[in-house]
Amino acid sequence: MSNMATHEEAFISRFIREPKSLAIVGCPFSGGQPRPGVDQGPIHLIQAGLPSQLEELGWKVQFDGHHQFEDIAKFITSDPDIGKLKNPRVVSKVCEAVAKSVGSHAKQGVLPVTLGGDHSLAMGTISGTLEQYPDACVVWIDAHADINTAETTDTGNIHGMPVSFLLGLGQPIPEFAWIKPQLKPNKIVYIGLRDVDAGEKKILRENGIKAFSMHEVDKHGIGKVVELALDHVNPKRDLPIHLSFDVDALDPTVAPSTGTPVRGGLTFREGHYICEAIYETGCLVALDIMEVNPSLAKEEEVRQTVAVGCSLARSALGETLL
């Protein structure tokens, strides 16, 4: 009898694959930029039913509530600007906590799906990914390059700077010393850019960072652009991929409720195609859906933006059209 059970168990584990697991890291945080409401993005994405949508795709979904960043903010009683940087200590501490959370999920073989919140959080998510997968590459989908340094930023908003911190560019800032500058310039690629500051263009050029702007998307089509982007960061399609998706990469007619919309963006299908193509590589190890701000548009536009955030996540996690 016990023998039979063993056979059965072996059969089950061999032929009925255990569902792959993901963990939703809800990050209600807005300190990397000035517009209130982006902290409500993850709450809306969850309320729209994202966890059960991902379960329907066959994932085992862990979600034990959103991060409680108030506990962090409580200990930082004053957070004066450092140079031009706004809310530097709070942003740093929050991202450090996110890095730990993403890193520990990754370590357990669970795929972290981080819901922002503003894009400064990517300092945390990508640090967490690189801790577990030092050879990972980053695919960054955005209207913006988010690569200003403390020296080049016009706005002082840290959501416009996470990439420079991850690369270790600019003067070191002691408050951010926990970030290991582990990302190499040849391990990140951008798609969707169309609003890049002059200082950022210089940084991209000087570091030889590959970027496909909307011009390239128009010229080659999204299929070719994704292929070229992956050829650059992941030529053999064997390296782990961290996909960081800022919904403002999409055209404002597709994702209107976001803090820094820029016209001339990706269509609904172009955005989803990117996610589907990354899923198809089988290399995705972490996903960010960032900058959904439910307080910046009319009710119907908010609903549309939240729905598109959910469907991008589903496409990156295996939803197919047929």
Ligand SMILES: NC(=[NH2+])NCCC[C@H](N)C(=O)O
């Ligand atoms: N994650 C974003 N939406 N970033 C927008 C950044 C805009 C501008 N480049 C800045 O540095 O402030």
Ligand SMILES: [Mn+2]
């Ligand atoms: Mn952006």
Ligand SMILES: [Mn+2]
């Ligand atoms: Mn961004």
